[in-house]
Amino acid sequence: MTLQAVPQPPDRTGGRTGDASSPAGLPIAGNDVALSFENISMQFPDGTQALEDVSLTIRKGEFVSIVGPSGCGKSTLLKIASGLFPQTSGIVKVDRSQLGYTFQDATLLPWRKVLGNVELLMELRGFSPEERRRIAMEQISLVGLDGFAEHYPKRLSGGMRMRASLARSLALNPSVFMFDEPFGALDEITRERLNDELVSLFMRNGFSGLFITHSISEAVYLSSKVVVMSRRPGQILEVFDIPFAYPRDPELRYTPEFATLCSEVSVSLRNAIEN
Amino acid sequence: MTQTQPSSNLTAHSPVPFTAERGTLGNLLMLLVPPLVLFGMFILLYAMVRANLEPHRQFLMPSGYELWDKAFGLSDVRWELLTRSLTTLGIALAGLCISIPVGILLGVIMFRATILERAMFPNIVAFQSIPTLAIIPLIQTALGFGTLPKVLIVAKFTMFAIPITLLLGLKSVDRGIINLFRLQGASWRTTLVKACFPSAAPALFAGLRIAASLAVISAIVSELFFLAGRGGLGQMIINSKIDFKYEQMYAALMTATFLSVCVYIAFTWLGHWLFSDWHESGGKET
Numbered sequence A: 001m002t003l004q005a006v007p008q009p010p011d012r013t014g015g016r017t018g019d020a021s022s023p024a025g026l027p028i029a030g031n032d033v034a035l036s037f038e039n040i041s042m043q044f045p046d047g048t049q050a051l052e053d054v055s056l057t058i059r060k061g062e063f064v065s066i067v068g069p070s071g072c073g074k075s076t077l078l079k080i081a082s083g084l085f086p087q088t089s090g091i092v093k094v095d096r097s098q099l100g101y102t103f104q105d106a107t108l109l110p111w112r113k114v115l116g117n118v119e120l121l122m123e124l125r126g127f128s129p130e131e132r133r134r135i136a137m138e139q140i141s142l143v144g145l146d147g148f149a150e151h152y153p154k155r156l157s158g159g160m161r162m163r164a165s166l167a168r169s170l171a172l173n174p175s176v177f178m179f180d181e182p183f184g185a186l187d188e189i190t191r192e193r194l195n196d197e198l199v200s201l202f203m204r205n206g207f208s209g210l211f212i213t214h215s216i217s218e219a220v221y222l223s224s225k226v227v228v229m230s231r232r233p234g235q236i237l238e239v240f241d242i243p244f245a246y247p248r249d250p251e252l253r254y255t256p257e258f259a260t261l262c263s264e265v266s267v268s269l270r271n272a273i274e275n
Numbered sequence B: 001m002t003q004t005q006p007s008s009n010l011t012a013h014s015p016v017p018f019t020a021e022r023g024t025l026g027n028l029l030m031l032l033v034p035p036l037v038l039f040g041m042f043i044l045l046y047a048m049v050r051a052n053l054e055p056h057r058q059f060l061m062p063s064g065y066e067l068w069d070k071a072f073g074l075s076d077v078r079w080e081l082l083t084r085s086l087t088t089l090g091i092a093l094a095g096l097c098i099s100i101p102v103g104i105l106l107g108v109i110m111f112r113a114t115i116l117e118r119a120m121f122p123n124i125v126a127f128q129s130i131p132t133l134a135i136i137p138l139i140q141t142a143l144g145f146g147t148l149p150k151v152l153i154v155a156k157f158t159m160f161a162i163p164i165t166l167l168l169g170l171k172s173v174d175r176g177i178i179n180l181f182r183l184q185g186a187s188w189r190t191t192l193v194k195a196c197f198p199s200a201a202p203a204l205f206a207g208l209r210i211a212a213s214l215a216v217i218s219a220i221v222s223e224l225f226f227l228a229g230r231g232g233l234g235q236m237i238i239n240s241k242i243d244f245k246y247e248q249m250y251a252a253l254m255t256a257t258f259l260s261v262c263v264y265i266a267f268t269w270l271g272h273w274l275f276s277d278w279h280e281s282g283g284k285e286t
């Protein structure tokens, strides 16, 4: 288990080989698997069938987004990967010691200031106080919360809380990072800005990403692959390869190619919801 | 009458401040009105009772003048009130020193496992339901008349609220926070100390305030039954009744009430000081 301090230059770089479907410029190359779901089904004890036979592989350095109707089991999939619920059947392959996540809500400890919250995971992993503080301050400024280190979560906006939560996870420099609608509560402009920041974090830290969102343009902008899920019980309906090279140019959003891809995903999602 | 004036429901609203601005006058009123109302009600009741007493029974409700002349005005009575207050306060605090740790321990044990909760909760309720006065002869036989039985009586009175409120607080911890700890492989103890306790602390403090308000009263009740040795305000109440010094009895009663309120306020302030920064009950709006 590596516990290096972040930020750090991507140390897993190399020329990407072999895989035609991936866009150029991904921070990590190779075909190694970072996270894979094999025939996952999930039925809750109360009988709710949330997922049915979901298979999905995220290779190292890939950024995969999932879109799907509300209640289709996206959060459940992430929770299964993290180990919070046991799946009913199927196999998850992942190195959990290297797994980072942001939950759908920020889950900050209300009695700790932002700094204390960002330090929390490092504290639980036994980092020294000086190291904790140093890394936490770096992460806080990385997510744009400079000057808010001594604020209680109660006094932050929803988006700021989410960023604090993001900083908390980033502090462990995970090599696989799962995000559950981290920017759902933000306005379009702030969301786009944070998307740009996330892409640069992705380039810089070189993690593998699994990102859940309801925003199609966000999914297309961030990802090398977009997965569309069906209504509950969730199944994978379609997978779109997003060919645009990394790092992504903010202007990409205004290109016709981008719009075309978004509308394709949109049509697919519409079918998912209506059928 | 086809064309009526379009009625407009628009009204002008001035901004609503977070907490209503009070200003100096408002703050002064805030400070003065509650005690004045309290005091006024007290005087009114007092006057009504006194007016209805036949003259030869008016000693039951001494006048303010008599209260000063025969009790608060005398330096030896004042000294007695002070020393006896300290004795009573000592018993009350010693009782809390037992009931708070024991109560917290019980709360944590019940939180540890549902089976322990099922096993212990009825016992705690049953223990609380034992009428203390009825078992005082037993306590006297078993433990004598010293300080210890008084302290234990205070502990019995004040314990109940603590495990109940603590358990409620511990059980209401945000699942997401627990999950966060679980995913890092945190031990039960770490989770308890870093997640459950801080989260339950405001609820626990509600219990502590109840306990604090009962501590002085129960100390005085215990003194009424354990008269040996130099006692506190409870003993003074009994002694002054025996000696027909009703003014001193009232003085002791009033001091006891004052003491009780002080202990309650101390715990309330402590809670406010600890939690106002982050907890919704704290009252700071910004």
Ligand SMILES: Nc1ncnc2c1ncn2[C@@H]1O[C@H](COP(=O)(O)OP(=O)(O)OP(=O)(O)O)[C@@H](O)[C@H]1O
Binding pocket: A044, A045, A046, A048, A049, A050, A069, A070, A071, A072, A073, A074, A075, A076, A077, A104, A232
């Ligand atoms: N602990 C649970 N017990 C029983 N059913 C659950 C539980 N958690 C989730 N579910 C059910 O599983 C289904 C999928 O929930 P999930 O939270 O994964 O949806 P989602 O795709 O993340 O939705 P959204 O986009 O609204 O966040 C829902 O129908 C929900 O009712």
Ligand SMILES: [Mg+2]
Binding pocket: A074, A075, A076, A104, A180
């Ligand atoms: Mg969800």
